[in-house]
Amino acid sequence: MICLESNLPLTEAIFYILLAVRKPNHGYGIIQEVTEITGGRVILGPGTLYGAINSLLSKKWIKLYSEDKTSRKKKEYLITDDGKEVFYKEVKRLEELIHNSKLMEESV
Amino acid sequence: MKIFRLYYDMDEEVNWLHKMSSNGWALKDFFLGLYTFVPCEPGEYIYQIDLLNDGDEKDYLEFLEDSGVEVVARWFRWVYLRKKAKDGPFELYTDIDSKISYYIKVKKFFQTALILEIICLLIELGAALTTKSPIYFSLTILIGIIALALLRMVWKCQWKIEQLNREK
Numbered sequence: 001m002i003c004l005e006s007n008l009p010l011t012e013a014i015f016y017i018l019l020a021v022r023k024p025n026h027g028y029g030i031i032q033e034v035t036e037i038t039g040g041r042v043i044l045g046p047g048t049l050y051g052a053i054n055s056l057l058s059k060k061w062i063k064l065y066s067e068d069k070t071s072r073k074k075k076e077y078l079i080t081d082d083g084k085e086v087f088y089k090e091v092k093r094l095e096e097l098i099h100n101s102k103l104m105e106e107s108v
Numbered sequence: 109m110k111i112f113r114l115y116y117d118m119d120e121e122v123n124w125l126h127k128m129s130s131n132g133w134a135l136k137d138f139f140l141g142l143y144t145f146v147p148c149e150p151g152e153y154i155y156q157i158d159l160l161n162d163g164d165e166k167d168y169l170e171f172l173e174d175s176g177v178e179v180v181a182r183w184f185r186w187v188y189l190r191k192k193a194k195d196g197p198f199e200l201y202t203d204i205d206s207k208i209s210y211y212i213k214v215k216k217f218f219q220t221a222l223i224l225e226i227i228c229l230l231i232e233l234g235a236a237l238t239t240k241s242p243i244y245f246s247l248t249i250l251i252g253i254i255a256l257a258l259l260r261m262v263w264k265c266q267w268k269i270e271q272l273n274r275e276k
Contacts, residue, residue, distance in 0.1 A: 026174060027171055027174050027175045028174055031175060035196075043196070043197060043199075043202060044202055045198075045199045045200045045206070046172050046175040046177055046200060047158060047200030047201045047206060047210065048200070048202045048203055049175070050168055050171050050172075051206050051209065052206075074174045075171075
């Protein structure tokens with residue numbers, strides 16, 4: 001397996017896309033969920049999302065979950081084990097940041 | 109309503125489409141400078157213009173439609189997109205990296221066009237000098253003006269890319 005740490009820190013967009021595909025989700029669903037859980041602070045543009053999804057697919061952090069060509073159903077994506085691993089590594093990094101940020105209060 | 113206009117700067121073009129939309133005119137079709145508008149509620153739509161990549165046009169357009177974006181018109185590799193304003197803000201590229209790749213893509217497009225124009229310019233200039241015909245001279249000037257417009261876009265994209273890189 002390639003070194004996943006070198007991909008950290010994740011951009012906010014990548015972090016939230018990985019989170020939104022913990023269960024099968026399609027493009028529009030990802031945009032909506034990310035808007036919702038960030039209270040409208042992070043709104044992914046469809047152009048940005050398309051590029052990010054393709055880059056995540058080529059890194060194999062997410063995979064195509066379903067594509068029904070006959071009914072023109074929306075493509076759905078799902079996180080892979082590699083994707084989960086990198087996501088949790090990022091969470092660990094963020095927890096360290098939060099933990100260390102408490103040092104600021106001690107100085108007062 | 110049909111309006112004929114020549115835009116080479118897509119940012120100015122989008123601004124104009126927004127102005128038209130807030131005056132109650134929605135773009136319905138575009139072909140070679142001919143814009144077709146139909147009445148709409150003032151400010152009903154937000155427009156964006158995108159440049160398609162070679163190879164994944166179909167996939168990308170399907171993705172946009174799945175994301176609730178309406179493809180209004182397509183001309184060559186350029187697409188006119190819109191969303192209803194009541195569905196919230198509509199921007200295609202929302203982070204610095206994807207904005208940079210957008211301007212790199214647009215810059216490449218104008219660079220290629222510029223090279224082709226310069227070749228045409230040289231051919232026309234050669235013809236003008238050998239024939240001394242005023243038609244060829246006028247054509248040379250016309251192509252020269254187009255080449256300058258393309259050059260301006262290459263510079264503008266480069267400037268945008270540098271600005272965005274500084275924001276990083």
